[in-house]
Amino acid sequence: MSVLHTVNKSPFERNSLDSCLKFAQAGAAVLLIEDGVYAALTGTSVEGRVKEALGAVKIYVLGPDLKARGFSDQRVISGISVVDYAGFVDLAAEHAKVQAWL
Amino acid sequence: MSEIIKKFMYLNRKAPYGTIYAWESLEVVLIGAAFDQEVSLMFMDDGVYQLTKGQDTSGIGMKNFSPTYRTLGDYEVKNVYVDRASLEARGLTQDDLVQIAWEDFETEEEVENIVEVIDSERARELMAESDVVFSF
Numbered sequence: 001m002s003v004l005h006t007v008n009k010s011p012f013e014r015n016s017l018d019s020c021l022k023f024a025q026a027g028a029a030v031l032l033i034e035d036g037v038y039a040a041l042t043g044t045s046v047e048g049r050v051k052e053a054l055g056a057v058k059i060y061v062l063g064p065d066l067k068a069r070g071f072s073d074q075r076v077i078s079g080i081s082v083v084d085y086a087g088f089v090d091l092a093a094e095h096a097k098v099q100a101w102l
Numbered sequence: 103m104s105e106i107i108k109k110f111m112y113l114n115r116k117a118p119y120g121t122i123y124a125w126e127s128l129e130v131v132l133i134g135a136a137f138d139q140e141v142s143l144m145f146m147d148d149g150v151y152q153l154t155k156g157q158d159t160s161g162i163g164m165k166n167f168s169p170t171y172r173t174l175g176d177y178e179v180k181n182v183y184v185d186r187a188s189l190e191a192r193g194l195t196q197d198d199l200v201q202i203a204w205e206d207f208e209t210e211e212e213v214e215n216i217v218e219v220i221d222s223e224r225a226r227e228l229m230a231e232s233d234v235v236f237s238f
Contacts, residue, residue: 010117010148012191035120038151043193064161068119070154084161
């Protein structure tokens with residue numbers, strides 16, 4: 001079973017997303033939560049890096065955190081799945097472990 | 103009542119909700135309004151995210167404080183600056199940001215939107231000419 005990685009900080013504030021993507025194995029899942037959701041949006045300076053990662057890992061973003069920050073699913077990079085808290089729980093249950101990148 | 107008026111700048115560089123900085127900064131602005139100084143708010147880096155429209159926090163169980171930005175005019179804040187480069191790096195434009203109205207109660211002069219998107223050179227000048235900078 002593969003690992004669920006979570007990233008909770010903005011890619012512009014910290015290099016957590018960068019490190020996570022660098023060290024996650026192919027086939028792993030990455031869930032963007034809290035300020036981490038900003039990496040899921042189109043038009044940013046990290047969009048290229050994130051799209052590149054979609055070839056190796058599955059990327060998810062927590063919908064409620066996007067909405068809280070004023071963004072709808074329509075502004076999410078194509079290929080990233082939006083999940084709610086129930087989806088977060090499912091992802092955690094489906095993976096061998098959860099590794100948080102703070 | 104103080105006769106000394108200083109230029110206070112509140113520098114906001116962090117996204118809302120993930121940490122408490124954005125909310126605390128706003129609270130200090132509101133409380134500090136009691137001192138009648140010349141207040142400016144500067145938003146750069148992830149701070150620009152504080153001003154996005156359409157924030158709906160019902161799903162995360164936190165208070166949505168974005169409506170409070172729109173009342174800044176009532177607290178005599180007339181200067182709200184947003185760094186253009188920070189917006190661009192995040193794929194945002196001024197259309198993504200709230201509008202803050204301001205009215206001078208004596209002259210009844212009305213400004214539809216005091217949010218000003220500025221370039222780095224202007225941001226540099228504004229910070230340099232502030233007497234006090236509060237960083238959040």
